Amino acid sequence: MTSPADRVLIERSLEIAAENGGDLTSAVYARLFRERAELEAMFVMDTDRGVRGEMLARVFAAILDLIGDGAYAQNWIRAEATTHEGYLVPRADFARFFEIVAETVRDACGADWDGAMEEAWSDLLLAVRVYVV
Numbered sequence: 811m812t813s814p815a816d817r818v819l820i821e822r823s824l825e826i827a828a829e830n831g832g833d834l835t836s837a838v839y840a841r842l843f844r845e846r847a848e849l850e851a852m853f854v855m856d857t858d859r860g861v862r863g864e865m866l867a868r869v870f871a872a873i874l875d876l877i878g879d880g881a882y883a884q885n886w887i888r889a890e891a892t893t894h895e896g897y898l899v900p901r902a903d904f905a906r907f908f909e910i911v912a913e914t915v916r917d918a919c920g921a922d923w924d925g926a927m928e929e930a931w932s933d934l935l936l937a938v939r940v941y942v943v
């Protein structure tokens with residue numbers, strides 16, 4: 811359960827990242843493919859980048875749910891982790907995607923990122939790892 815203080819910190823970081831970085835989609839996938847070049851081949855059919863965009867939008871929605879009222883994301887993330895095994899995405903890679911998103915948000919925040927945001931995000935990432943594994 812995300813504390814109200816952590817919720818504010820994560821929301822603030824997302825606002826700052828959006829103000830500074832605009833659409834974070836290309837930065838997230840550039841970071842993912844820099845780290846794991848072989849994963850890019852999974853998206854060859856995604857010529858209009860619709861799947862990539864939808865996937866990230868759903869990840870952000872899940873993050874907002876996790877730090878908000880927790881209506882669905884915990885179960886949904888578990889289910890998607892299983893679905894992605896069917897796409898041959900290992901659970902560790904699936905969980906890593908959330909970290910890649912967090913690192914992209916951190917970079918987009920630049921000097922506005924602080925230790926409190928770092929801690930709030932690491933608590934969230936820890937929770938996600940527990941749901942996925």
Ligand code: HEM
Nearest residue numbers: 849852853861864865868869887890897899903904907908
């Ligand atoms: C490195 C990690 C990941 C990889 C390589 C990956 C890969 C993929 C691929 C290849 C598809 C298209 C599948 C198809 O239509 O045949 C897809 C779709 C999708 N992924 Fe991921 N995924 C990752 C992480 C995640 C995470 C963490 C979430 C959410 C928690 C997620 C949510 C989705 C959703 C909702 C779709 C359907 C999008 C759509 O086509 O409308 N993915 N993913």
